[in-house]
Amino acid sequence: MVSIGPARGLSADAAAEPAAGDDLAEAARSASGEWPDRALGLARRLGTAAPFPGEGRTAELWELLTRLGAADLSVARVVEPHLDALAILRQAGLGQPEAGSVWGVFAAEGPGARLEARRDPEGWRLHGTKPWCSLAGGLSHAVVTAHTGPETRRAFAVRLRHPGVAVRDGGWQALGLPGIPSGPVEFDAVPAEPVGPDGWYLERPGFAWGGIGVAAVWHGGALGVARRLWAAATERTPDQIALAHLGSADLALGTARAALAGAAAAVDAGQAEGAAGALLALRARGTVAAAAETVLAVVDHALGPAPLAFEAEHAQRVADLRLYLRQHHAERDTAALGRSLLEAGERPW
Structure with missing residues (x-):
């Protein structure tokens, strides 16, 4: 599963760092x-x-x-x-991600692509394809939305370096943001930790x-x-x-x-x-x-x-x-x- 540690506080010294x-x-x-x-x-x-x-x-x-x-x-x-x-x-209400991780948020939907979350005895796993996953090949983790039923979706925390994750070439040809390719990612029984209940992400x-x-x-x-x-x-x-x-x-x-x-x-x-x-x-x-x-x-x-x-x-x-x-x-x-x-x-x- 994805490693989430204790909730972090924000020290005054740390908060001042990006202020200049x-x-x-x-x-x-x-x-x-x-x-x-x-x-x-x-x-x-x-x-x-x-x-x-x-x-x-x-x-x-x-x-x-x-x-x-x-x-x-x-x-x-x-x-x-x-x-x-x-x-x-x-x-x-989750804690601090593991040290050194860099996260994305993949919540877009697209025609011909569907990501499903299924629960087995070992927990939740993601199956399918998520479109529009920006810079997925360079990130360590992401918050990803997936379908848990015909009309329900839930957010999950996933480790993108799991062997069941495959970042596909989406044919990114953009002249703008050329270093941020945004293509599909395939998930094959990838362990996932729920981030809130069904519907919470949007609500x-x-x-x-x-x-x-x-x-x-x-x-x-x-x-x-x-x-x-x-x-x-x-x-x-x-x-x-x-x-x-x-x-x-x-x-x-x-x-x-x-x-x-x-x-x-x-x-x-x-x-x-x-x-x-x-x-x-x-x-x-x-x-x-x-x-x-x-x-x-x-x-x-x-x-x-x-x-x-x-x-x-x-x-x-x-x-x-x-x-x-x-x-x-x-x-x-x-x-x-x-x-x-x-x-x-x-x-x-």
């Missing part, structure tokens, strides 16, 4: 240099120090994710699910909080792209159109920052559970996604084709952010927000 923005940004940039070992090492280090959501320091956690995203989205894409997995284990308040944490990374990615616009504006005297582009980017980023700050305050105040938490997540994620897409468009218009064609760092940032933003389901998530507003039964504005 410049040091964290430099660590993220350095982590992208020897891929993916350094990124996985940074995830391990931050996993011992970062705050947990909903425990009074959610804004610090999301600011950490924002800073990582602004420095390097691929590195942030490694760290964010590791921190999310640790939070999930904590929310389930827990932390599900909404984790989704907003992803949005904090999007915000960071947008900041990284927008800083190229700022550099251009300071290199030569901007005309009225350039000033308008700069102002538009600032408005979008400020809206995203305010949405994340307000969401963090609500989470720590106990106002983001159940339907309220789901509504908050839809609003925050939608606001940040829209702001990031605005920044991408504004920077494209302001700078033209040259940075995309001749500056590898900027072109990669843009490609990474465009792909990462597709974790937001665009109009479908906006429709879900509208439905949630109606179901709340009160006029929202």
Whole structure:
């Protein structure tokens, strides 16, 4: 079975480790240099120090994710699910994962792929295929959702280095996040430890909080792209159109920052559970996604084709952010927000 130790506390010294923005940004940039070992090492280090959501320091956690995203989205894409997995284990009342482990969270479903959890005399085992398992070949463990019946699913903690786990080539061709392949993983009678009862993974308040944490990374990615616009504006005297582009980017980023700050305050105040938490997540994620897409468009218009064609760092940032933003389901998530507003039964504005 998966080794889960006693619940860990968060010491004041450890919590202070990721607080220095410049040091964290430099660590993220350095982590992208020897891929993916350094990124996985940074995830391990931050996993011992970062705050947990909903425990009074959610804004610090999301600011950490924002800073990582602004420095390097691929590195942030490694760290964010590791921190999310640790939070999930904590929310389930489980303990600290074994030392040196790096975790992912695999909860997506897809056509033609089904992962089932079956119980035998020795415990739970996973059988089948899980799609969209990002960087599975580099991780040691994951929180994975699996079907326990025709209409039920449950989360499980699994060791990805078990001989029954096979990471398959999913044909990853993305220009964005090229170092984070996200393909199928096959499980053949792999031991698994339950993480909460059936349905708990989606029903827990932390599900909404984790989704907003992803949005904090999007915000960071947008900041990284927008800083190229700022550099251009300071290199030569901007005309009225350039000033308008700069102002538009600032408005979008400020809206995203305010949405994340307000969401963090609500989470720590106990106002983001159940339907309220789901509504908050839809609003925050939608606001940040829209702001990031605005920044991408504004920077494209302001700078033209040259940075995309001749500056590898900027072109990669843009490609990474465009792909990462597709974790937001665009109009479908906006429709879900509208439905949630109606179901709340009160006029929202």
